[in-house]
Amino acid sequence: MDTGFSLAELAEHTGSRLQGDSGFRCYAVASIEQAQASDISYIRGGKFRHYLQSSQAGALILPPDLAADYSGHCLVNPDPYLAYAKVVTLFYPTTRPAAGVHPTAVIADDVVLGEGVSIGAGCVLGAGCQIGADTCIYPNVTLGYNTQVGQRCIIHSGAVLGADGFGFAPDRGMWYKIPQVGNVVLGDDVEIGANTTIDRAALGSTRIGNGVKLDNLIQIGHNTQIGDYTAIAACTAVAGSVQIGRHCQIAGMCAIAGHLSITDHVIVTGTSMVSHSITQAGVYSSGTSVTENAVWRKNAARFNQLDKLARRLAELEKQLADLQNKDTH
Template structure:
């Protein structure tokens, strides 16, 4: 791809030779003569003097404050420009022509759009709808009555249960599972009685769901992921949860049933949400936070405990187990001294 064309595609202005051929993207320190690089933070400005990159995406300000004489891709937001450039060099083998592998099992009454790719051994059940230019890898299962939008990408070995509704440009990674039963049982004298999960899952456009992430179907009514939601690997979304537009979850976080999370939130890794909570828009949770109550004010919230050497921590942890007692002693002392 020529540098000039790439620049145009990512909204950057070339300063230098726009006719050179670009073959990839690499970090400043290791980029070779046909790869571009980017500089997102001034901290890396020194690496400009030694990079071999074909061109560097950088801001006007960084360009002017460095001695860098190589080809420049001037951008107000180099990180975003880099993100936009990556799609031209993705080694993933996209399929753009209509193809159904002979070993796939596609129900005759399924509706398959144009230029759809269906890989080996994939099973498409009755009344499924697959939108145009959607690519489904091998070994996937799409349950009865489910709808997939246009331009989706399901990697190999994805399971989507019955009656799930998925929008356009959704990406599902291997071992993602959408629409399995929510965890519902009523206690009885004979043990747990299963509450069959009668709802579905509704997933908007531009959602990406990581490997081994599970989004359960609703008990009554749907579990909902709005447009632009991004879930990393090993995320658990319980029944009847709803997650607002563009909210992103890092790996290993989970949400218990019926909790509503707003738009534009970010959730770091291993965060756990109790059930039936309300979280407003623009809330951010740091790693390992336990969200056990509503969050009604935007902001950053935490509860993760930072590590210490085990012998130091052990003493602190023992004291923590008697903290209430110590505070009572403290209060008595304060009272005595103030008297």
């Protein structure tokens, strides 16, 4: 990184058009607020146009409409965020741990590890686990028996894959444990966040598709299936036997009830409760946002009268119509 990269090199690496001095060298990547004269940064779109004036960055990655208004050095790219991601990768190529199994990791005898797998300190892999090539498992991850992980996956610290699903049959006021004898199967290029839990299936497999990205502290229930390239943000809970489609985006702290289906290309905004299946692609939401507590208290109290208010409204409409009729005749 001492010699940095020329704008020409960065343009080629990101497939961008170059505007300004092709020999200009950038020595680091920085956020638009913090970038200095030796840094490259990016502006994602017109909403942040004001940074064109105020940024101290030596070079910028810009979409064509912003580049047209910019006289400094820049890379012009229809997708500045992706180009930025590729520049960061170029500057910081080796953030992943080296391949190999840390001596404190506890790996069952019959575990199958692909080429280039990295398994961190304190990890525990149960019998029958299979880990695909170039997968990285950070320290203190636990994989229950028979967990299958694809190639090029990343599993962050504290994640637990393959604990028992939550299955109990009521039995004379007590709970009879239903054996959870399935497993967890991850596709290729999956990323699992820190302290996220994915339960093994009761029978069969809990499946996470290729390219799925799960953030931290997410719960995935037993037998749930998540389609390829779906991303889920932190603290979301997905109950058991849920089918989530491909290319979905579920925001943080959503709750998805059991035994329902969400089709492909569905976006669910933060803190939503999904209690019925979603059969059409689109954006879905629930919940209400903060207001001053004094205002909220009144409105929240009214929420619990809502049905009565609606009935009073209907009654008023009826009475007014009667009055209008009388008036007319």
